[in-house]
Amino acid sequence: MPDAVYRIDHRWRFTYVNAAAGKLLGCRAEDLLGRYFYDCFPEAVGTAIEEQYRAVLADGGAREFEVFYPPHDRWYEIRAFADADGLTAFFRDVDEQHRSEQRTAAELRQLNAVLDALPSPTVLVGGDGRILSVNRSWVRAGEAYGREGHHLARVGEDYLAAMGRELSAADHAAITEGLRRLSEEPASPPRTFAHDYSHPFGEDVAWFRLQAARLEDTDQVVITYTDITERVRDQGALAWQASHDDLTGLPNRARLLQLIGEVLREPRPRAALLFLDLDGFKTVNDSLGHEVGDELLRQVGDRMVEQVRPGDVVGRLGGDQFLILARDCDPSEAATLAFRLQASFTRPFYAAGAPVPLSASVGIAPAQPGSTQAHQLLSDADAAAYAAKGSGRDRIHLFTPGLREAARWRLEVANRLRDGSLDQFVVHYQPVVRLDTGELYGVEALLRWNHPERGLLSPDAFLSVAEETGQLIPITRWLLGETTRQAAEWAAQGLPLLMSVNISARHFSAETLVRDVRMALHDSGLAPESLLLELTETSVAEDPTRAEDQLAVLRSFGVRVAIDDFGTGWSSLAQLLALPIGTLKIDRSLLTAAASLTTEASGAVLASIVALTRTLGIRSVAEGVETAEHLQLVREAGCDLAQGYLVARPMPAVEVPRWASRVRAAGGDSCALALQARAAR
The missing domain is CATH 3.30.450.20 (PAS domain)
Known part of the structure; x- marks a missing residue:
């Protein structure tokens, strides 16, 4: 043996x-x-x-x-x-065998000590798949899970079989495959495997990251469990914040574009994008404060969510602009939804305990066959909303291909203005004459853009874009410098004229108007009394306090102020009385409306307006005098001054002295000269 x-x-x-x-x-x-x-x-x-x-x-x-x-x-x-x-x-x-086992046991004790020092629950699994050791954190976790009715594997159990009782089939399969690869691949260099999974824990859901590593030169695997619940929740919160608007909780622009793209990639998308832009919200925000404005925006978002259909998505694009992605929707259904949204705005919103009326302009862009670009559909809806807003408050406009061309033009204008096109601007001047004598009294400066490809453009083609892009103030600053220089040059030639220049409300909000006017007068040498700043009713009404303060400063050193387009805005007599204005320009639309009435009624309308201006000590100017009947009407009403195509059309600066010379040569009465020319035709 x-x-x-x-x-x-x-x-x-x-x-x-x-x-x-x-x-x-x-x-x-x-x-x-x-x-x-x-x-x-x-x-x-x-x-x-x-x-x-x-x-x-x-x-x-x-x-x-x-x-x-x-x-x-x-x-x-x-x-x-x-x-x-x-x-x-x-x-x-058995000495060698015994000593080898002792060494293994010592190594295992040392490994157990290391495992016990780990803060995360950890198990050591042998090559046969059974658990060789667990650390203290695993034991404590097992006690906590046991109180919730769960079971953690113990030493000696088959690891995968024990975990199969607690994990979903998909997670168990992923872990099984990961451990199989660890066992089959070489142990050096060390191989690792990780898998994140969720597990119900009481009324909540816990998230864990399983990380497995094979010990070098052995078939044993160390498996560590890290609780990543807070990290997952934080990541979820960050992901939600990244895709939603902080103020309203609605999907933001990025999330909406993602959803629009998903809809457009469907085989036959039936959808429409509604672009809703609140009317006059800036005035509400400025007058009531941003805190109230924010509350109103939240209410608007909530009301829109109430009005849309199941499956539709309401989001906030930014500022006072909202989007509605209407799924399974044709243009007529989208229009019905837009009208329903507008109708909901007839109910007032409440802020600080008081009702606040709001309205909205809506642009509708149906999804086009073959178009998969979310940005393009958003651009189309934006163009339709721009058209709706341009046609007045509380309007709805359906996108047409022509609007896309208009949007491209606005982009071109914005880019050209941003790149500097001041050298392409020119000024035309329209004479303003006295109605009692027909003498030349002054001129109104009218800005024109000498576009390299499109020729001479009127302000309607580019000023609104300039205002949106922040280029209007630099343009107006240039206009002040150019017109005061021209007026000073004419005065030096013996032709002193009152120079009228239109000013935007943006200059009030920027609070650079006083400085820019002073700089223009200083550089040109023009007397302040020879400059008349024209402001529309609406621009003054947007911020009457700021307008009053700046205009008072200008009047204090001689600059004159006029209210332009009177009769088209919504200013009050109280505001007019509070402002240091010296001239009121009656809009041509009011003149046209008066001319369409009976003779007695028309005279009474204009006479009342002129009487109002005289009571306030304000000079009146009739705009848009285009016919002999207009001229007779404003004379009988007692207007002081007039301008219009009957008297003279806008002209380049070089033609103004020539026109004035012709009038003087004909006796000095421009009105009589105009009537003679009309009769001759």
Whole structure:
């Protein structure tokens, strides 16, 4: 037998020793026969050998144990069996195996210490898939999960089988595959695997990141669980914030474009995009404050959500602009939705305990076959809303291809103005004459753009874009400099004229008007009394307090002020009285309306307006005098001044002195000269 075998009787004397035993014990087998066991091996006294042998001899039961024998400095495995004469012992040298196991156990204890130091629950899985060890965090997590009715795997269990009871089928399959790859791939360099999954925990959902790493030169795998619930929630909150408007909670521009793109990529998209722009919201915001304005925007968003159909998406584009993505919707249905949204605005909104009326202009852009660009549909809806707003408040406009061309033109204008096109601007001047004598009194400066490709453009083609892009103030600043220089030049030539220049409300809000006017007068040398600033009713009404303050400063050093287009805005007499104005320009639309009435009624209308201006100490100017009837009407009403195509059309600066010379040569009465020319035709 390869194993060492010997027998001893009840007196503990050797009765049999095989060759393997003699070799292992370091002596000849026959030298041990008949000898007393303790004489040969006195070191066995009091050891496990003596204890186990006595037990076998006493009860006849078999014993198997390992023992360290100091004289040999080795470990042995002994199996002892009782027989009729005593006992038989089989033993073998297991020193290398035992020491290897001890080293492994020490390494495992060290690894367990490392695992226990980890804050995250961690398990050590052997090559057979069973759990070799768990750390303290795993035990504590198991106790907490146990109270919720869950079960965490324990030492000795099959890891994947235990986890299969707690995970979804998809997560269990992903983890199984990941661990399989770890076991099959080489362990060096170290391989890792990670997987995130969710798990119900009470009434909440917890998120975990499983990270597995194979130990180098072993088939063991360390698996760590990190609770990433807060991180996932934070990421979810950040993702929500990135796709939603902070103020209203509605989807923002980025999210809306994403949703529009998804709809447009459908095989046959039936959808429409509604672009809703609140009318006059800036005035509400400025007058009531931004806090109230924000509350109104939230109310607008809520009301729109109430009005749309299931499946439609309401979002905020920014400022006072909203979008509605109407799914499964043709143009007529989109128009019906737009009218319903507008109708909902007839109910007032409430802010600070008071009702605030609001209206909206709506542009509608149906999805076009073959078009998959979300930005293009948004641009079309924007163009339709721009057209709706341009036609007045509370309007609805359906997109047409022509609007796209108009939008391109606005973009071209914005780019050209931004790149600097001041050298392409020219000024034409329309004479303003006295109605009592027909003498030339002054001129109104009318801006023109000498476009390189489109020729001479009127302000209607570009000023609104300039105002939107912030270029209007630089243009007006240039206009002030050019017109004051021209007026000073004419005055030096013996032609002193009152120069009228139109000013935008933007100059009030920028609060640079006083400085820009002073700079223009200083550089040109023109007397302040020769400059008349014209402002529309609407521009003054947007911010009357700021307008009053700046105009008072200008009037204090001689500059004159006029209200232009009177009769088209919504200013009040109180505002007119509060402003330091000296001239009121009656709009041509009011003159046209008066001319269409009976003679008595028309005279009464204009006479009342002129009487009002005289009561206020204000000079009146009639605009748009185009016929002899207009001229007679304004003269009979008592207007002081007039301008219009009947008297003279706008003309380049070089023609103004020539026209004035012709009038003087004809007697100085431009009105009479105009009537003669009309009669001659």
